[in-house]
Amino acid sequence: MEGDKIDLSQQGLYATIDWVVNEEIKGFYQQALENAPPEFWKAPASSSGKYHGPENNIKGGLANVHTVKAVMAAFEFAEHEYSQMPAGKKNLMRDVCVVAAGCHDIKKGGEPWDRYDPEHGPLAAGWLCNFPLEDAAKEMIAEAVYYHMNRLHPDWERKKALHPKRHRHVLIVQYADIAASRKAASYLPGVPVSGGKIRAYSAADVRRARGMLWERES
Numbered sequence: 001m002e003g004d005k006i007d008l009s010q011q012g013l014y015a016t017i018d019w020v021v022n023e024e025i026k027g028f029y030q031q032a033l034e035n036a037p038p039e040f041w042k043a044p045a046s047s048s049g050k051y052h053g054p055e056n057n058i059k060g061g062l063a064n065v066h067t068v069k070a071v072m073a074a075f076e077f078a079e080h081e082y083s084q085m086p087a088g089k090k091n092l093m094r095d096v097c098v099v100a101a102g103c104h105d106i107k108k109g110g111e112p113w114d115r116y117d118p119e120h121g122p123l124a125a126g127w128l129c130n131f132p133l134e135d136a137a138k139e140m141i142a143e144a145v146y147y148h149m150n151r152l153h154p155d156w157e158r159k160k161a162l163h164p165k166r167h168r169h170v171l172i173v174q175y176a177d178i179a180a181s182r183k184a185a186s187y188l189p190g191v192p193v194s195g196g197k198i199r200a201y202s203a204a205d206v207r208r209a210r211g212m213l214w215e216r217e218s
């Protein structure tokens with residue numbers, strides 16, 4: 001559509017390509033983002049507004065707020081989880097987690113893009129397999145994307161099929177997604193996180209956050 005082209009150089013998520021060390025994995029990530037549905041770059045993180053904080057639910061919030069947060073969380077969790085590994089292996093696993101987090105909701109609106117598709121994990125995993133990458137890394141990225149919703153999925157059997165030690169990257173992406181979505185926990189609600197007004201949290205801020213943490217989202 002004329003005038004509707006996405007300028008990828010302006011997209012925060014696109015800039016996370018530079019966080020990937022391995023050149024082959026980086027190329028894979030770049031191809032995936034360059035072929036993402038245009039709706040992915042424009043959608044808010046949640047169609048209902050129920051499960052994400054307000055900052056995630058702005059136009060473009062799915063890719064450039066929620067997914068950027070998920071990438072950051074996945075990066076930090078991987079740094080921690082794989083810290084005892086030799087640098088090469090650690091960097092590889094961190095790349096896997098970053099790319100899986102960056103692509104986990106790339107098909108959130110289904111195919112063709114419409115409303116929320118609860119099977120968007122498996123859908124995105126299958127779609128990602130179209131892009132070239134060596135098998136081991138591709139398989140790990142695809143399985144982390146495939147299973148990213150499992151904790152919220154009624155089919156618990158699929159979760160049980162995952163071995164907790166061999167699939168730490170899957171758990172990292174699940175947790176990164178949770179950290180990047182929680183209305184009450186991504187930062188203390190109501191307190192500025194950027195600009196000239198940043199301040200320490202007050203007791204009132206913490207009490208308000210506690211109220212949100214205990215409130216049932218239904």
Ligand SMILES: [Fe+2]
Pocket residue numbers: 104105108120148149
């Ligand atoms: Fe998702």
Ligand SMILES: [Fe+2]
Pocket residue numbers: 066070104105177181
């Ligand atoms: Fe997500």
